Amino acid sequence: MPKSTRFEDALKELETIVESLESGEPSLELSLEQFERGVSLSRFCQQSLSEAEQKVKILLDEDDAGDDDALTDFDASAQN
Numbered sequence: 001m002p003k004s005t006r007f008e009d010a011l012k013e014l015e016t017i018v019e020s021l022e023s024g025e026p027s028l029e030l031s032l033e034q035f036e037r038g039v040s041l042s043r044f045c046q047q048s049l050s051e052a053e054q055k056v057k058i059l060l061d062e063d064d065a066g067d068d069d070a071l072t073d074f075d076a077s078a079q080n
Contacts, residue, residue: 001040007048014041 001010017038020026026034055074 001044005044007045010041010044010048014038014045017041 017034021031021034021038051074058074
């Protein structure tokens with residue numbers, strides 16, 4: 001998934017795919033393609049939410065420490 005993909009765009013596309021699959025209209029082949037894309041979008045959205053949650057935790061921890069001016073960049077790859 002491209003780095004420029006936004007969470008909101010990915011979620012909207014995922015919702016469209018779910019609606020299409022629930023309608024039962026697509027062929028089996030198209031359904032499988034859509035399902036595969038949906039899984040990819042779902043993983044992207046989950047990763048984005050996890051990163052946002054970590055950033056919030058970092059900010060809240062800093063606020064609790066009384067250091068309101070310092071912000072730390074979060075590197076999700078370093079957490080794995």
